[in-house]
Amino acid sequence: MIKTLEKYPLLSLTIIVSLMLLIHLDVPNITIMEARNFISSREMIQDNNWILTTMNGEPRYQKPPLPTWLTAVSGLLFGANSLFALRLPAALMVLFSGFVCYYFSLKLSLSKNHSFRNSLILVTSFYVVGILNEAPWDIFAHGFIFAGIYYLFTLFEEHTSNWKKAFLAAVFFGLSMLSKGPVSLFAVFLPFIISYGIVFKFKNFKQKLVPFLSFIILFIILGSWWFVYVRYADPEAFLAIASRETGNWSSYNVKPFYYYWSFFVQSGLWTIPAFIALLYPYLIKRVENKKAYKFTFWWTLIAVVLLSTIPEKKARYLMPVLIPLALNTGFYIQFLIKEFSTLTSKKETIPVYFNFGLIATVGICFPVVLYFVLNDSFELYFINYISTSLALLTIGIFMIRSLIQKNIKVTFYLSIFFMLSIFVFGIPISKVFNKNDAFTSINSLHLYEKEKGIKTYSVGDVTPEMIWDYNGKLKNIHKNNRLEFPSEKKFGLLITNDSFEKINTELNSNYKLEFIKTYNLNVGAKQKNRLVRQFYLVSKK
Structure with missing residues (x-):
């Protein structure tokens, strides 16, 4: 069995990832991050918003559109409301990243079997898989830039200038920027280029300077055109969103500098091997390819240090570190396979x-x-x-x-x-x-709307999970601390328990509220208030 797996590494990798991720791809419950992304994909299809992306009918320029495009295309092919269809592109990106890991390992002069095991470590690392159900767009950004780094590394290592490698590197870097902006440039590319300089010294770089500069210019053009277009097509919304997002970097979810220093735990099964592989004085004496080990070691550590300098920190932001960490862990596994018996x-x-x-x-x-x-x-x-x-x-x-x-x-x-x-x-x-007996899908609200001939609005923003399940748009009529009353004489209104008294007071003079139903999207026993809304029929007196 093992000999067969190692004889056909790419086929074996394809089968393993497909069995892991595709068979039950639609089973996990949808998360808030997934819902946001899938709503944008659905609205691309329904409203033809392929460039000026939206969520619940409002501009959503926080993320570039490439993963949304790929997800929307999958939705068009297999069903815009199918979780399998919408999760498929991200799952395939895990396989793509595994392929890149295999070929990149070969470029580091590692054996085929060693390279195959590196790719297996990567695709079975906890957060590489887990991030699919939390923030699918990250895997696109980091997977594409990993492919770009493969071609860039090849360009650096070859004795002659190779314009084709520079072009392909630029294309994948551009795709990465179109997936999540410059995030991967900071989290993956910068640590790579620093560690490459430390270990490989940029030998014979002068003759490759022009292709390298061309690579930079081309990937900036490919990766930034969408930002430039949206900046001029919808400047007010774009600047407001950009200001809010950049402000989050220093004021939202702020954690101490050392927050990421248990990063190796994110590799799951490989936690202990990953930690031991980072014990440089121990392993450097035991690996065969010392230069490649030094390179992956510094790449991993520098990535963690750079990410630690950003005040805003989340566990999922560590996913790009798992790329060099998988390569680094592979050296320890290789050592054990050869020497453990002695x-x-x-x-x-x-x-x-x-x-x-x-x-x-x-x-x-x-x-x-x-x-x-x-x-x-x-x-x-x-x-x-x-x-x-x-x-x-x-x-x-x-x-x-x-x-x-x-x-x-x-x-x-x-x-x-x-x-x-x-x-x-x-x-x-x-x-x-999934043990919540009170679970009630908000999608059933459409039947009541059709029966009464009404449209439904919300007081406050409705959570992405509810918008996704509703399969429509729910306009917020409570903005800037005041109600913007719809023109209809009768309409539906979704509110929370906490806001009922205040809203009732404002509506009481001109409108009558009739409670109809509670919609509860909590699938588990633990109740989150943000997933509960009371639905009222509102009529003018």
């Missing part, structure tokens, strides 16, 4: 036994733990329970066996199969946590 020092062997032994223990204990988690829902998820339990139990047992035999190569691939089994068999079980 290691005698407990300081070297105990972390390995602990890391993979913990994964094996989880697999062995999983059937018992899952049985109690399912509780009353056991019969409903019986097939998933049996398949997941058998897969993880078997993997856990074989992993213990391979550790006893000191066969880290088998242990590594069993870890991949562990992750794969959870996605293939276990993801549907996540629905067991």
